[in-house]
Amino acid sequence: MDAGPIIEVTNLTKHYAGRPAVCDVSFTVHRGDIVGLLGPNGAGKSTTMRIVACYIPASSGTVRVAGFDVFSQPDEVRRRIGYMPEHNPLYQEMRVWEYLRFRARLKGLSRKRARERLDIVTEQFGLKGVRRKLIGHLSKGYRQRVGLADALLHEPELLILDEPTLGLDPHQVRSVRQLIKDLAASRTVLISTHILPEAELTCNRVLIMHQGRLLAEGQPEQLRQQLSAGSQVVAEIAAPADVLRGYLEAMPEIESFDIVHADGLFNRCLITPKPGVDLRPVIFHLAKERGWTLRELSRSRFSLEDIYVRVTETQTDEEG
């Protein structure tokens, strides 16, 4: 397998009727990654995916998939990707096997190969029991499986899934998520979602988009660390508030703090440290030295949701 990046997006811009939908976006996706494209509705996720999948062209910038340019070599690119559009459109009047056979033949598989792949994907996605059912009569979860099975028929190197869990119930979401994780063992997946916990559970890298721009990218853990600079440390200590205040004010690592009375002898300190500092050992040693009882010491961990809100807030502030 080629070692180069599977997707290279450089300065991608797309205008719709003069309005920018995607603005100067650049990113790279390496083979074997599960990359989540995050953002609210209208952030430019679907547009970006459609451009990578060769459905619409970019206004400017370049996109290469497995080294092929999406504008000048679309067929080479299409052969290498399995794309499931938003809302997973399917022909309602066709039976499951009929649809998958049609798609396999359309993708250029020989009759024999199509039959083999059909057997494999129907098995893989648990579609054996509904092979003969009309797609229009299937539940949404099963339809999603049909869409995924279709995307995988020609064994693409790259899977592009636009909101694959949209509109599913929690059980279906869980099973689709598991399917995607299983798929990612052998191929690269680019998946978009506006449901953040989902990306946190599925992806090993995220790209956060907002108003057509790429605001942040990295592993969820990395992003968390970058932002944890501003995270708060909570400590509940059995010590008088004014004594505590004196000690905390004297500490150079602390940016700001707040003390509220908890109960009995305990006071609750909410401390914001300076960037890059982990205050927890410092607080622990302080309590130990002074012989204070410490009943809680924690640092608030950012969820992807917090990261997302912070990143987009910063953006809005800068604009304002």
Next chain:
Amino acid sequence: MQVYLTLLRRELGSFLVSWIGYVTIAGAAFLTGLSFVVLLVKLRLETTAMPVTEMFYATPFFWLILLLGTPLITMRLFAQEKFSGTFETLMTTAVGDWQVVLGKFSAALLAYMLMWLPLLGCIVVVRRYVNDPAAVDPRTVAVMFVGILLLGSMFVAIGCFGSALTRNQIVAAMVSFAIGTGLFVLSFLGDRMGLQTGWTAQVFTYLALVDQMQDFAKGIIDTRPVVLCTTATVFFLFLTVRVIESRRWR
């Protein structure tokens, strides 16, 4: 070729499982039946030198079937796929625009020919009960069907174009009906405008589909309508491809 045949098969299959397919075929069969009744009444009243195919053509039902049937067959081709989003799945597969357009066009044309099968049935009935074998000459019947095919391919191509323009099937049907009817009306425009001589009159004669088809019904193959229908078909299919491609310029 594989892509073209796969698409053709799916389109035809989807036409044959849809209610609109059966309504269209049933409607056409009903109108053909009516024209058969009209023809039998005429034959009982007087003897005629016309071939039976021309007598069929002389009833008003021929153009009704052609003008109403083709938009119904073609309206879903692209509009439905655009509406349901399957167009995106289709166009992100390694298929060419021309393959898609030709596959859909061919399927619609086959469905259209299926719509004319009852006419063949009627002709077979006439042939069986008329003592004079010359009344239904197989060659004349074949030529009439060539005419039906040629005119049909033009109207189906117009339908493809109408359907590619929009995601609304009703709008698609209206557009193709309007263009089709416009072409049909051109047949009478020359006479209405009192044009007898000159190049304009000649142009209108070339474009007079009603008269062109009459020649086919008589068993005459004139190259002019063949060229007209073929070029018009290619032209409208070309326009359809351009419309499909247009998403790449926007």
